[in-house]
Amino acid sequence: MSVSPLAPSWLQHPADANALPSSVWSQNAERSASGEIEIAGLGATEIAARFGTPVYVIDEADVRERARGIRASFDREFGRVGSSAKVYYAGKAFLSIQVAAWMIADGLNIDVCSGGELAVALAAGADPARLGLHGNNKSLAEIDRAVEVGLGAIVIDSLVEIERVADAAARHTRVQSVRLRVNSGVHAHTHEYLATAREDQKFGIPLADVADAVARIRSHASLEFLGLHSHIGSQIFETDGFAEAARRLFAVHVELLADGPVPELNLGGGFGIAYNSADVALPIDVLAANLADSVAQLAAEFGVPVPVIAIEPGRSIVGPSTTTLYTVGTIKDVLVEGADVRKYVSVDGGMSDNIRPALYAADYSVRIANRASDADSALVRLAGKHCESGDIVVHADYLPGDVQPGDLVGVPATGAYGWAMASNYNYLGRAPVVAVRDGASRVIVRGETEEDLLSRDAGLEQN
Numbered sequence: 001m002s003v004s005p006l007a008p009s010w011l012q013h014p015a016d017a018n019a020l021p022s023s024v025w026s027q028n029a030e031r032s033a034s035g036e037i038e039i040a041g042l043g044a045t046e047i048a049a050r051f052g053t054p055v056y057v058i059d060e061a062d063v064r065e066r067a068r069g070i071r072a073s074f075d076r077e078f079g080r081v082g083s084s085a086k087v088y089y090a091g092k093a094f095l096s097i098q099v100a101a102w103m104i105a106d107g108l109n110i111d112v113c114s115g116g117e118l119a120v121a122l123a124a125g126a127d128p129a130r131l132g133l134h135g136n137n138k139s140l141a142e143i144d145r146a147v148e149v150g151l152g153a154i155v156i157d158s159l160v161e162i163e164r165v166a167d168a169a170a171r172h173t174r175v176q177s178v179r180l181r182v183n184s185g186v187h188a189h190t191h192e193y194l195a196t197a198r199e200d201q202k203f204g205i206p207l208a209d210v211a212d213a214v215a216r217i218r219s220h221a222s223l224e225f226l227g228l229h230s231h232i233g234s235q236i237f238e239t240d241g242f243a244e245a246a247r248r249l250f251a252v253h254v255e256l257l258a259d260g261p262v263p264e265l266n267l268g269g270g271f272g273i274a275y276n277s278a279d280v281a282l283p284i285d286v287l288a289a290n291l292a293d294s295v296a297q298l299a300a301e302f303g304v305p306v307p308v309i310a311i312e313p314g315r316s317i318v319g320p321s322t323t324t325l326y327t328v329g330t331i332k333d334v335l336v337e338g339a340d341v342r343k344y345v346s347v348d349g350g351m352s353d354n355i356r357p358a359l360y361a362a363d364y365s366v367r368i369a370n371r372a373s374d375a376d377s378a379l380v381r382l383a384g385k386h387c388e389s390g391d392i393v394v395h396a397d398y399l400p401g402d403v404q405p406g407d408l409v410g411v412p413a414t415g416a417y418g419w420a421m422a423s424n425y426n427y428l429g430r431a432p433v434v435a436v437r438d439g440a441s442r443v444i445v446r447g448e449t450e451e452d453l454l455s456r457d458a459g460l461e462q463n
């Protein structure tokens with residue numbers, strides 16, 4: 001075993017470069033007797049042969065258990081403090097008709113942030129009353145459709161939207177339930193959170209303007225005010241940022257109670273997951289217990305009832321469930337001046353199926369999927385096939401040094417914001433999503449063909 005001087009400080013040299021740490025891989029991923037990775041009883045080789053690569057493989061039992069687990073934890077913990085919780089699956093993380101149907105069947109609501117996402121949730125047969133819509137610039141058409149179908153909640157994000165939603169509701173002779181998104185000044189990312197008077201970002205309205213905005217909402221007979229909404233960031237591993245946001249919102253929430261009901265408080269999503277062996281996610285039941293204690297303590301301090309808490313997790317439900325399988329095409333040992341050799345392993349996908357490493361410098365991990373190997377491990381960089389030097393899938397991990405063209409590799413924890421942010425850059429077709437369960441597989445979103453890629457091009461001018 002050799003530790004490369006090029007390895008980032010967070011990357012530990014694995015005792016076994018074939019191991020699949022359970023913190024990162026989906027529950028039903030394991031190595032079979034032959035050494036290949038199996039997901040829910042289906043071997044990587046068979047999956048690749050049937051569906052090609054790249055392919056997103058979603059472990060159905062895993063994602064559904066996480067959905068039910070989050071719901072159960074929040075139900076239990078907020079029940080313990082005399083209230084209840086509403087869990088909205090944040091569809092932006094990954095929405096397909098099948099996934100939406102699983103979430104609904106498993107007792108979650110769904111948060112959508114565009115007319116397109118709303119269409120998917122409706123196509124899944126979701127009761128509109130269990131859907132929420134948010135977004136900082138909803139079109140009039142999106143607002144109108146949401147009101148017309150009877151959406152459970154619309155998150156108002158700016159003052160101008162109050163009248164837009166009120167008018168749409170009046171036109172459809174409905175009373176529309178709304179939340180108000182607040183810019184709490186709390187921003188959290190991984191282990192750090194920043195609390196300022198006001199955060200420099202596009203979402204929500206400042207806390208200082210909330211009282212007037214809610215008075216305006218309450219002045220419309222076509223609107224019903226549900227409560228405040230905040231979302232403080234993503235990949236959050238501690239409760240502190242949520243607790244601080246709750247504290248800031250609560251002070252205003254209590255003032256609003258003086259003039260009418262405020263039944264709910266929405267604390268958004270952003271719960272962190274492990275993408276690599278260095279990440280340690282906060283267990284959901286611990287997070288739920290901490291949040292319930294914080295909110296109950298605030299309610300006691302202010303002498304008001306504990307509100308119904310709404311949360312909107314996306315990544316923590318769908319992220320860990322999915323593995324992307326790629327085929328290795330080329331390998332280059334690149335001598336890095338004064339350091340060591342970095343092995344560039346290039347695969348048949350890249351930033352078009354997972355933009356997060358390029359967009360957020362996200363660090364994923366990788367394993368050879370078609371076989372196990374006891375070769376000495378080598379530091380690798382998993383690169384995509386796009387014409388961009390920043391097209392990296394995994395910046396750094398150790399793989400058995402005999403990794404070779406034709407091997408399959410698996411990158412775990414790609415379920416959130418992978419397919420959802422996929423593009424056709426360089427005219428690569430978007431990869432299929434295959435659900436696996438108990439040894440059976442089903443394509444839940446088919447991959448794009450060359451015909452799909454050409455189908456929207458108007459072609460040559462006809463004379």
Ligand SMILES: Cc1ncc(COP(=O)(O)O)c(C=O)c1O
Pocket residue numbers: 090092093111134231233234235268269270271312313314315316416
């Ligand atoms: C308003 C809102 N709710 C929920 C989420 C889901 O966040 P996550 O997938 O990190 O849980 C987001 C993501 O950015 C969001 O903007």
